[in-house]
Amino acid sequence: MNTLFDKIWDSHVVTTIEDGPQQLYIDRLYCHEVTTPQAFEGLRERGIRCFRPERIICMPDHNTPTQDQDKPIKNEISRKQVETLERNAREFGLTYYGMMDPSNGIIHVVGPEKGLSLPGMTIVCGDSHTSTHGAVGAVAFGIGTSEVEMALASQCILQEKPKSMRINIEGALGKGVTAKDVALFLMQQLTTSGATGYFIEYAGSVVRCLSMEGRLTLCNLSIEMGARGGFIAPDETTFAYLKGREHAPAGADWDRAVAYWKTLKSGEDAVFDREITFDGSQIEPMITYGTNPGMGMAITESIPLDADPASLEYMDFRAGEKLLGKPIDYVFLGACTNGRIEDFRAFASLARGRQKAASVTAWLVPGSWAVSRQIREEGLDKVLAEAGFEIRQPGCSACLAMNDDKVPAGKYVVSTSNRNFRGRQGPGSRTLLASPLTAAAAAVTGIITDPRALMRDA
Amino acid sequence: MKRKFNIIESTCVPLNQENVDTDQIIPARFLKATSRDEKFFGDNLFRDWRYFPDGSLNPDFVLNNPAYSGEILVAGKNFGSGSSREHAAWAIAGYGFRVVISSFFADIHRNNELNNFVLPVTVSETFLAELFDSIAQDPGTKVRVDVPAQTVTNLATGRCETFELNGYKKYCLMNALDDIDYLLQNKDAILAYEERRAKT
Ligand code: SF4
Numbered sequence: 001m002n003t004l005f006d007k008i009w010d011s012h013v014v015t016t017i018e019d020g021p022q023q024l025y026i027d028r029l030y031c032h033e034v035t036t037p038q039a040f041e042g043l044r045e046r047g048i049r050c051f052r053p054e055r056i057i058c059m060p061d062h063n064t065p066t067q068d069q070d071k072p073i074k075n076e077i078s079r080k081q082v083e084t085l086e087r088n089a090r091e092f093g094l095t096y097y098g099m100m101d102p103s104n105g106i107i108h109v110v111g112p113e114k115g116l117s118l119p120g121m122t123i124v125c126g127d128s129h130t131s132t133h134g135a136v137g138a139v140a141f142g143i144g145t146s147e148v149e150m151a152l153a154s155q156c157i158l159q160e161k162p163k164s165m166r167i168n169i170e171g172a173l174g175k176g177v178t179a180k181d182v183a184l185f186l187m188q189q190l191t192t193s194g195a196t197g198y199f200i201e202y203a204g205s206v207v208r209c210l211s212m213e214g215r216l217t218l219c220n221l222s223i224e225m226g227a228r229g230g231f232i233a234p235d236e237t238t239f240a241y242l243k244g245r246e247h248a249p250a251g252a253d254w255d256r257a258v259a260y261w262k263t264l265k266s267g268e269d270a271v272f273d274r275e276i277t278f279d280g281s282q283i284e285p286m287i288t289y290g291t292n293p294g295m296g297m298a299i300t301e302s303i304p305l306d307a308d309p310a311s312l313e314y315m316d317f318r319a320g321e322k323l324l325g326k327p328i329d330y331v332f333l334g335a336c337t338n339g340r341i342e343d344f345r346a347f348a349s350l351a352r353g354r355q356k357a358a359s360v361t362a363w364l365v366p367g368s369w370a371v372s373r374q375i376r377e378e379g380l381d382k383v384l385a386e387a388g389f390e391i392r393q394p395g396c397s398a399c400l401a402m403n404d405d406k407v408p409a410g411k412y413v414v415s416t417s418n419r420n421f422r423g424r425q426g427p428g429s430r431t432l433l434a435s436p437l438t439a440a441a442a443a444v445t446g447i448i449t450d451p452r453a454l455m456r457d458a
Numbered sequence: 459m460k461r462k463f464n465i466i467e468s469t470c471v472p473l474n475q476e477n478v479d480t481d482q483i484i485p486a487r488f489l490k491a492t493s494r495d496e497k498f499f500g501d502n503l504f505r506d507w508r509y510f511p512d513g514s515l516n517p518d519f520v521l522n523n524p525a526y527s528g529e530i531l532v533a534g535k536n537f538g539s540g541s542s543r544e545h546a547a548w549a550i551a552g553y554g555f556r557v558v559i560s561s562f563f564a565d566i567h568r569n570n571e572l573n574n575f576v577l578p579v580t581v582s583e584t585f586l587a588e589l590f591d592s593i594a595q596d597p598g599t600k601v602r603v604d605v606p607a608q609t610v611t612n613l614a615t616g617r618c619e620t621f622e623l624n625g626y627k628k629y630c631l632m633n634a635l636d637d638i639d640y641l642l643q644n645k646d647a648i649l650a651y652e653e654r655r656a657k658t
Contacts, residue, residue, distance in 0.1 A: 014651040015644070020626020023644065025651055035543065037492035048642070063490070077490040084492045128542040128566065142566060144544035146573035146637065154641040156648055160624070162565075192477070193536045196565055226539065228565060292477065292539075400486050421481045421540060423506065 002267035004233050005164045005199050008139045012122045014156055021158040027121040029151045030107045031058040031094070033085040034402070035126030039149035040088040050092045052155040057116060058089040059097040061106045062402045064395035066365050069099050078403065092152070105368020105394045108132035108336035112216060113370050115245025119234035119261040124151060129336050129418065131222040134231030135215035136238055137264055139199070141229035162228045163197055163273035166266070168204035171281040176452040178346065179214035180338060180416065180435035182206065183221035184286035184296045189278070192294040196226030198274065201266060206280035207232055212241040213342035220337045221418055224293040233265045285451055287414075288433040289317055291422050299324065299438060299450050314422055315430050316410075323432070323448045330413035331362040331443040332425070333436055335399035338416035339367025341374045343436040348380045350440035350454050356388035357446030363405055364389055365397040387444070401426045414442040459496065459551055461575050463605045463631040466556055467613075469528035470601055472593045473520055478533055479540030480567060482507065484549040491545075499545060500552025521553075525597040529556045532589055532601075536560075537578075538567025547574040557603050559610065561586045572627055573637065579603060579610050579621045588617060605631060 014023040031039075036058075043049070050056060063078035073079035082099065089096035097103040103110065108129050111117040119137035124130060126148045133140035143157060150157045169182060200222050202215075210218065215232050222230030232238075239258055242248045249257040284298035290311035297304065303312070305319045312319060333339075333347050344366065356362055364384065366372040372394055375381050381391055398405040399417040401424070407413045409428025416439050420431035434442075437451035444454070488502045507519045515522050531550065537560040538546060547570035550558065558571060559579045571578045581589070592599040592614035600613040605628065611618040623631075630636065641648075 011655075015647050017626045017640075020624045023641070023647070025648070025655075034489045038494040038544075041493065042638070046638070046642075051645075051648070081490050081492055126542065126544070128540070142542040144542055144547070144566060144570040144573060146544060146570070150638050150641055153638055154645070154648060156641055156644075158626075158637045158640070192539055193562065193564070196536075196562075226564065292479070402486055402489070419481075419540065421479055423485065424481060427506075427511070 001271050003164045003201065003270040003272060004264055004266045005139065005201060007264065008120055008122065009161055017158070021160045023156050024122060024159050026124050026151050026155055026157060027055060028116060028123045029056045029148070030111060030123070030125035030130070031056060031085065031148065032062055032107055032125070032127060033060040033081045034062045035145050036088065036148055037081065037084045039126070039145050039152055040092065042149040043092070043152055046153070048153055050094065050152050053093045055155060056094045056152065057097070058085055058094050059104055059107055059110065060085050060099060062396045062400065064099050065403050066363070066392035066395055066397045066405055069393045102369050105370065106336045106339060106396055108220065109339055109367030109371065112136055112212070113245065113368060115242050115248030118242065118248065118257070119238060120264050124157065128223045129220050131227070131229040132216050132220040132336055134219040134222065134229050135212060136242065137231060137234030137261065139229065139231060142223065162199045164201065165195060165198040165227070165274040165276070166201045166203055166272045168275070168277040169202070169206035169280045170204045170277060171206060171279045172209070173206055173280050173283060176285050176437055176455055177283050178435040178437060179210055179217040181283055181286045182280070183218050184288065184293070184433060185283045186278070187221065187224050187294045188286070188296040190225045190294070192224060192292050193226040195222070198227050200227045200230035202230055202232050204277070204280070208235065211342060212237060213340045216340065217337055221293070224418060234261045285435060285438050287323060287438060287448065288420050288431070289315060289323060291315065291420055293418065293420060293433055296433065299448070324450060326448045327359065327412070327446060328414050328432070328442050328448060329359065329361065329411040330407050331360055331439050332365070332398045332413055332415040332417060333439055334363065334365030334367065334397055335417035336367060337418045338436050339365060339371065341371050343416065344371070344375050344380050345378070346436040347440040348383045350437060350451060351387040351389060351444060352383050354387055354444040356443055359446045360443050362389050362443050363392060363398055365392045366394045368394050389443070398425050400424055414439045414448070459575050460634040460636060462634045463575070463577060465602065465604050466529060467600055467602045468530045469526070469598055470530040470532045470559070470589070470593055471520055471526045471528060472590055473531060473533045474590050476534035477536045477539055480538055480543050480546040481540055483538065483546040484543065489543060489545055494548060496548065496552035498552070499548040500554065503549040503553040529554060530601055530603070531555045531558045532586070532593065533558060533560045535562045535583070537563050539564040542566040542570070544570045544574070547571045547576055551576050559586070559589065559601070575631065577603065577605065577631065581610060581619050581621065585612070585617060585619050588612060588615060
């Protein structure tokens with residue numbers, strides 16, 4: 001009780017149904033092309049309009065190709081889904097950032113970077129990684145298509161209030177250890193169902209010191225621990241990040257907003273349904289060896305002897321062996337997990353002055369056009385081009401391989417995305433989840449490499 | 459898909475596997491549909507387990523085993539983890555399942571099932587293990603799910619448990635009403651809420 005989660009949630013409850021869920025008011029609904037067509041169809045069947053169109057933002061991201069976006073999408077079904085979203089947005093009077101629009105990108109990258117996701121909000125989207133937006137201090141979570149339809153129709157959804165959990169990560173992170181490694185570590189510790197039923201508040205000195213990009217990565221992966229979502233109380237880092245963003249409040253409104261946002265924290269006496277504390281200095285660069293994101297380990301370790309045999313068979317790994325030194329075929333930098341500017345900076349820092357290994361196919365996909373522009377402004381595109389890497393156009397890309405970026409069967413990919421499920425990155429593909437630094441280390445050496453070995457002292 | 463629930467008595471299809479994620483229930487490539495066609499999604503339920511890559515039937519997969527049929531899917535722990543895709547619930551409903559029994563459901567998926575008139579029934583590990591045993595011994599084993607009483611009974615052994623279902627959802631299921639029907643009747647409360655908030 002008296003947690004920040006309670007404060008935000010309770011202030012959005014319209015009514016509580018007796019012996020049932022609560023009716024929760026939604027400040028922001030994001031729509032992408034995959035999980036919404038049936039919801040709009042539902043509105044049409046019922047003959048109703050959107051209740052609060054100004055609170056709804058639509059953009060395609062899952063199907064968008066990462067090359068030749070100026071041309072029509074070749075795959076007919078993908079094209080149809082994207083066109084359907086555009087038609088729905090127009091018909092229902094909603095903001096739409098189409099492909100090639102300078103505002104387009106992966107929703108979970110675009111929302112925060114445009115200041116559309118703000119502290120204290122409730123935010124939903126038909127996508128499990130909506131938890132990403134929790135990094136700005138919002139209660140953000142994924143919903144199903146029926147719930148998208150509810151939000152379109154009434155700006156509300158019916159939900160049971162999740163339990164609250166606080167995860168404290170104290171101490172400081174070591175060299176080469178990123179927010180992604182922290183998340184992979186938490187998944188390994190908690191397993192993929194360890195936080196089911198909970199909403200997580202991340203706290204502790206490690207979290208406080210994370211940049212906004214790092215926080216977005218951490219919150220993004222909350223769902224992989226089974227949690228409904230995860231968030232971080234807003235602080236100076238949050239305010240500095242949001243200030244001046246296109247849709248963030250400005251002028252006197254900004255001052256008023258910040259004054260309110262500063263009240264958004266858990267009380268000293270807050271009681272969580274569950275609270276756990278980890279020592280951040282124990283975390284090393286992580287990598288997964290199996291077929292769910294909880295099957296991870298420090299990159300220097302050996303695959304646990306009790307690892308799930310079926311997963312190892314799929315990955316063609318053996319219990320007890322090390323992954324260091326194993327050849328890999330693909331590298332994917334991107335996704336709503338690690339497709340932000342800081343991720344490209346990290347990747348470029350290791351690639352600078354080195355060459356992409358000839359045996360590796362690398363897909364570097366910015367999370368949005370804004371990220372893509374910044375990469376160019378900072379000259380990272382040149383650094384990467386000199387090292388033999390090419391930057392593609394933004395979208396979800398190989399994260400779930402709905403577009404053409406599919407990893408072939410049997411091939412290994414070191415991926416900065418969030419899921420290593422069988423076939424996720426293409427039928428038969430074998431995914432090893434890791435941070436952008438670890439991905440870069442693999443890309444320039446062609447083998448799984450501890451990124452710390454390649455890091456130059458800054 | 460709206461249908462009224464009362465008492466369901468049926469044989470079961472056993473899927474004795476833990477952590478069945480939504481990518482397995484309905485692979486991502488089937489998310490490209492823009493309609494809610496039940497048959498389409500039902501036909502592709504567990505697609506990559508039901509069929510080999512060349513399109514031929516995998517005779518070892520339980521859905522292809524003629525010994526098992528029914529309206530109840532019995533699944534291992536942590537069913538429906540992973541992506542929030544509601545298509546997974548459409549596929550389960552489209553195939554003809556009305557009930558899924560497991561000892562643990564992933565949150566979002568559980569909601570998605572309920573929103574699509576598939577009833578997720580959470581039972582104890584003991585109940586689940588015994589049920590898998592009963593079905594293994596006799597594929598004709600029946601289970602009775604009594605929605606009004608909120609009980610689930612393994613008719614082979616007589617073991618009975620109560621399961622959780624809030625009063626609101628129970629009312630919806632028994633009367634074939636969905637959440638949107640409720641919300642649309644409740645617009646005044648939403649307007650009042652917005653007004654209240656604008657003032658603070
Ligand atoms: S990048 Fe991957 S995880 Fe993120 S929204 Fe796209 S498909 Fe989902």
